[in-house]
Amino acid sequence: MRMVEQDQENDDSTEVTWEDQQKINLFSKLNTRMKGFEAKMEAAKQEKEALDDLSTELELADDTESVLYRIGETYLHMPLHRALERLEQDQADLDARFSKLLQSSQQCETEMKQLKVTLYAKFGSAINLDE
């Protein structure tokens, strides 16, 4: 919490109404959701990088050797073409997951921006909506 200078203090007109409270609540909810999305997107991005590295490796792999492809916690020996198929499938699944997360997080952000405008307009420096 911070102390506000007396001359910056609000006068009585900026009371918090029930609608304001609901807007504040909504902002807080969206903020928490955004944090969740950001964490999941970070994890998905790292997985994607790993899969991309994997596809580069497989391009150079020897066709005769079997590839140890990880499924779950163990590695299965499978021929190169089979591994490439699975890799494609896994990459497609991951991309779909990532774009869904991106969409939801962008939606959250837009709503949050609108709420910020409204709340800052009413409360000015009496409210803090940024990190």
Added chain:
Amino acid sequence: MSSSSVLSEERGARGIPKAPFIQDVEKHIGGADAEVEGPLKAIQDAISKYRYMDSNLTQRRLGLEEKIPDIKKTLSMVEYIQERREGKSSQSEDDLEDDLEDEDSNSKPLKTTFELNDTLFAEAELEDTDTVYLWLGANVMLSYKLPAAIQLLRSKLEAAEENVASLTEDLEFLREQLTMMEVNMARVYNWDVKRRREHRIAEEQGGKSASEKEGG
């Protein structure tokens, strides 16, 4: 003034009490001259109760979120085994479309490299089988035929994901109530600060006019 709980009797979903919204700070405290200590303490108590519930639910959700990837991994492994078996049986029916490479790999037993311990792996060969053993927890392991195993794992996964969703809903509701209580506390405190200042100014005014009367 009794510091009764400031939380209303109303309960939100699954027993989380709803926080009251203070329309008028002065009325809530009980007049312009009442003490704010009581209400402030009650609000503070409510806030700490909410925070406790919050950390509780977050822990539960974290546990579930850790379980879900495990279930997914098991499921994908069992599905792979199933795929292989289906691939094999369909190939024996349709010899014309045999892909020589596929036939080779499907007739050989399934080779895996699995973790014995951290950084220690061992190779194993899996026979063709239609049964898997699933660990159900509590030192119980049951054998299932492949389709039944897949079904069980899928339903476990669904149940876990549903639980996570409902816990998240509860958490969001809880955060709302927490935010409202924090806003309430800020407003009560600000009101008190303002009131003290007004009293001080009034006293100073009163003091000045009194000394003016005497001096004059």
